Amino acid sequence: MKALLFDFDGVLVKSMEDHYEGWRxxxxxxxxxxxxxxLYMMEGQGVRTVASQITRKYNLPREETxxxxxxxxxxxxxxKKIQFYPNLIDVLNWAKEKGLLLAVVTGGARERIMEALENFGLSDYFSAIVTSDDVAETxxxxxxxxxxxxxLNCKPEECVVIENAPLGIMSGKNAGMKVVALTTTLSPQHLREADLVVGNFIELLDVLKKLY
Structure with a gap:
């Protein structure tokens, strides 16, 4: 293991409840x-893709997207109330002590992600940030x-993905990476495709220490 790749919403930040309320x-x-x-089952695709799926599902005019x-x-x-999860900093500090590379991989927009990381003084932890602005496919x-x-100049098999939603888990697995899922927004049964499922960052740190 050389790198940890974190999703953002529902993994680094407790924000999915606010996103849901906005959609609701x-x-x-x-x-x-x-x-x-x-909503949580659609998470990871980017706001325009989610909106398009919603308009199709509920037979809304496409021009309303x-x-x-x-x-x-x-x-x-x-x-919105940007809050980072308890004990997140313990995981980030441990990873840095071990020389692991860290990245954020999200379907969110770069401006929002960077603003949150910089406001909380966390941007320096991450060597790469991949957002919806950087990809052709979410x-x-x-x-x-x-x-x-x-x-990060790493092979896929050297990376561990931290996710909270089925589409993110599929993305990591499709990339040939090991995936650990957090039950921050969905129950374990929805996350069963992950290699491991944990309930919080204390459990995550224990798992990462074993993988390391």
Missing amino acids: RALLEYGIEMSPEE GEIIRKKQAYYNQI KPSPQPYLIAALR
């Missing part, structure tokens, strides 16, 4: 009620994680 409020304007699980995204972002910006394609490995 936007879709209520169209008379649609979407469960948290529905941009307006739905605008409404979602407006609601999200009203309520998760579950292996492309995001393969680009991260390339930027």
Whole structure:
């Protein structure tokens, strides 16, 4: 193991509840009620892909996609509370002590990711950041994680992915990497394709020490 590749929302930051609330409020304007699980199962693809899937699923006019995204972002910006998960810093510090390379691999936009990392003083931990702005294909394609490995100059088999959603797990596995899933947003049964499933960063650190 030479590198740890972290998803962002629901892995580094406790933000999926706020994203869901943004989507929920936007879709209520169209008379649609979407469960948290529905959103979490789509996580990782980027906002435009998610919006397109929602418009198809609920038979909304395709031209409404941009307006739905605008409404979602407006609601999200009203309520967002960026919080990093407890004990995350312990994992990051341990990884740095061991000389592991770290990357963020997310379907989110670069501007939002960089702002959050810099505001919390965490940007220096990461040698590579791959966002929706950097890829032609989003998760579950292996492309995001393969680009991260390339930027870190690591082979896929030298990387361990930390994820919280099925599409992210598929992306990491499709890239030929070992995947550890966190149950921050979904139950273990939804994460069963991961190599290992843990409940928090204390358990994650124990697992990483064994893998190292």
